[in-house]
Amino acid sequence: MGIVPKLIRFFYVVHLVLLLIGVHGSVHGRLLSIPPKPDPADAAATARWLVSQNIWGVLNTISSDLGGAPFGNVLSFSDGLPNEGSGIPYFYLTPLDPTARNAMKDQRASFAVSEYSLGTCGKKDPENPSCAKMTLTGKLKLLDTSSKEAEVARSALFSKHPEMEWWPPSHGFQAYKLEIENIFLIDWFGGARPLTVEQYLKYKM
Amino acid sequence: MGIVPKLIRFFYVVHLVLLLIGVHGSVHGRLLSIPPKPDPADAAATARWLVSQNIWGVLNTISSDLGGAPFGNVLSFSDGLPNEGSGIPYFYLTPLDPTARNAMKDQRASFAVSEYSLGTCGKKDPENPSCAKMTLTGKLKLLDTSSKEAEVARSALFSKHPEMEWWPPSHGFQAYKLEIENIFLIDWFGGARPLTVEQYLKYKM
Numbered sequence: 023m024g025i026v027p028k029l030i031r032f033f034y035v036v037h038l039v040l041l042l043i044g045v046h047g048s049v050h051g052r053l054l055s056i057p058p059k060p061d062p063a064d065a066a067a068t069a070r071w072l073v074s075q076n077i078w079g080v081l082n083t084i085s086s087d088l089g090g091a092p093f094g095n096v097l098s099f100s101d102g103l104p105n106e107g108s109g110i111p112y113f114y115l116t117p118l119d120p121t122a123r124n125a126m127k128d129q130r131a132s133f134a135v136s137e138y139s140l141g142t143c144g145k146k147d148p149e150n151p152s153c154a155k156m157t158l159t160g161k162l163k164l165l166d167t168s169s170k171e172a173e174v175a176r177s178a179l180f181s182k183h184p185e186m187e188w189w190p191p192s193h194g195f196q197a198y199k200l201e202i203e204n205i206f207l208i209d210w211f212g213g214a215r216p217l218t219v220e221q222y223l224k225y226k227m
Numbered sequence: 228m229g230i231v232p233k234l235i236r237f238f239y240v241v242h243l244v245l246l247l248i249g250v251h252g253s254v255h256g257r258l259l260s261i262p263p264k265p266d267p268a269d270a271a272a273t274a275r276w277l278v279s280q281n282i283w284g285v286l287n288t289i290s291s292d293l294g295g296a297p298f299g300n301v302l303s304f305s306d307g308l309p310n311e312g313s314g315i316p317y318f319y320l321t322p323l324d325p326t327a328r329n330a331m332k333d334q335r336a337s338f339a340v341s342e343y344s345l346g347t348c349g350k351k352d353p354e355n356p357s358c359a360k361m362t363l364t365g366k367l368k369l370l371d372t373s374s375k376e377a378e379v380a381r382s383a384l385f386s387k388h389p390e391m392e393w394w395p396p397s398h399g400f401q402a403y404k405l406e407i408e409n410i411f412l413i414d415w416f417g418g419a420r421p422l423t424v425e426q427y428l429k430y431k432m
Contacts, residue, residue: 078353080285080339082297088364088409092287092297094339095411096360098353118418120411134285134299139344147390148283148303155301159293185352204293206300206325213323 056140057105062152062210065217066225069207072135072156074107074227077182079135081113081200083124083162095121098186099133100178109223111158111200112175114186116193121162125198131162133200137209154209160202172197261345262310267357267414270422271430274412277340277361279312279432282387284340286318286405288329288367300326303391304338305383314428316363316405317380319391321398326367330403336367338405342414359414365407377402 056075060067078098085093098114101107111133115122125131134157137143143153165172175197180187189195205217261280265272283303290298303319306312316338320327330336339362342348348358370377380402385392394400410422 078341078343080287080299082285082287082299082337084295084297085337085364089335090289091335091364091409092289092299092337093364093411094285094287094297094299094337094362096339096341096343096353096362130294130296132287132290132297132299134301136283136301138283138301147388148301149388150390157299157301159290159296159298183352183354185355204296206298 056142059137059142059154062154062215065207065209065215066221068154068209068215069156069205069217069222070107070109070225070227072137072154073101073109073111073158074105075140076135078139079111079133081121081162082132082134083121084128084130085120086124086127087120093120093124094134095119097121098179098183100182102174102178103181105227107178107227108174109225110202112178113162113198113200114176114179114183114189114195115198116189116195118193122164122196122198125162125164129161129163131200132157132159134158151208151211154207156208157206158200158202159204159206160200163199163201165197165199167196171199175199261347264342264347264359267359267420270412270414270420271426273359273414273420274361274410274422274427275312275314275430275432277342277359278306278314278316278363279310280345281340283344284316284338286326286367287337287339288326289333289335290325291329291332292325298325298329299339300324302326303384303388305387307379307383308386310432312383312432313379314430315407317383318367318403318405319381319384319388319394319400320403321394321400323398327369327401327403330367330369334366334368336405337362337364339363356413356416359412361413362411363405363407364409364411365405368404368406370402370404372401376404380404 080094081097082094085091099111137154138148146153285299286302287299290296304316342359343353351358412420
């Protein structure tokens with residue numbers, strides 16, 4: 023057996039192993055491997071894992087254009103460098119988009135993320151309670167551009183979303199954060215899992 | 228060269244071709260292939276494709292528990308049999324979950340879906356305008372259980388979410404629909420694409 027078929031066989035096996043451990047299934051446009059999901063009984067670990075591993079979610083505000091309707095917007099976010107996040111979701115928003123305009127009039131907001139988008143739920147339905155999902159509710163706040171936190175937010179965002187650094191300056195993108203007041207986490211059967219904001223934020227990754 | 232290495236090489240090539248055309252990248256727990264994305268200039272086709280191909284999104288209501296905050300919830304949905312959808316998102320909700328309780332007090336709602344979750348955005352950022360996203364705003368309405376439409380809704384839901392048929396009867400799941408009043412679609416650069424509810428609903432898949 024020559025060297026070429028041997029090499030082909032070797033790469034095929036490596037490839038299958040990567041598929042089996044879910045690396046291919048969880049990339050979706052980014053070459054990151056997902057660290058193992060925490061034990062669902064550890065609510066803080068699961069919640070922080072969901073926010074650290076996801077790169078997008080739906081940010082909801084009260085629509086001033088649509089008579090106060092709850093307006094959900096698919097947006098990219100980051101809570102920090104991969105696996106070093108703070109748990110605070112940061113966004114990069116332009117007043118050309120309804121979400122930033124809504125927040126100027128009413129800061130009430132929520133942000134929803136799903137384990138399903140990480141590709142780790144296997145064949146389970148996205149609404150199966152063991153496929154984790156979370157909604158963080160609070161206030162969407164514009165960060166002072168020259169503040170330390172705005173700098174942290176921009177590093178967090180640009181590390182996970184390199185495109186953002188090149189978005190048109192004329193659009194006036196600015197860093198925002200969700201100041202969390204309430205956590206709704208489903209990661210197993212039996213309803214929402216109790217988790218305080220303090221427990222969530224003080225958890226060390 | 229024996230038959231075994233030949234077979235291995237054959238399957239490896241098939242495998243790579245599948246990877247290249249994105250079949251692996253777009254399954255995420257369901258063995259469906261995604262039909263090609265319509266031309267972004269065709270707003271109705273793109274919008275209906277997003278709703279027909281996605282199996283989950285974030286449904287937003289006004290939270291009665293959280294002082295009127297906009298509450299987004301990750302939920303499974305269906306607009307019909309695969310590739311035969313009506314464009315109307317149906318949900319299967321229990322009053323044990325905040326979303327159904329919120330809708331009983333205030334029907335205003337929106338539903339957000341993303342192309343990113345289909346795996347067809349490649350290496351683009353989830354917020355890149357050419358990675359389509361859409362928010363349907365309207366009223367979340369409980370369907371009369373014995374009505375024709377509730378039957379349609381249940382068939383639509385159970386065809387894409389086989390688990391639902393086995394959810395605990397004691398939880399009181401019922402079919403709801405989003406009655407669409409406004410469409411916010413981003414599928415290219417240059418801001419939201421004009422699309423009326425009539426254009427959206429009358430489009431034939």
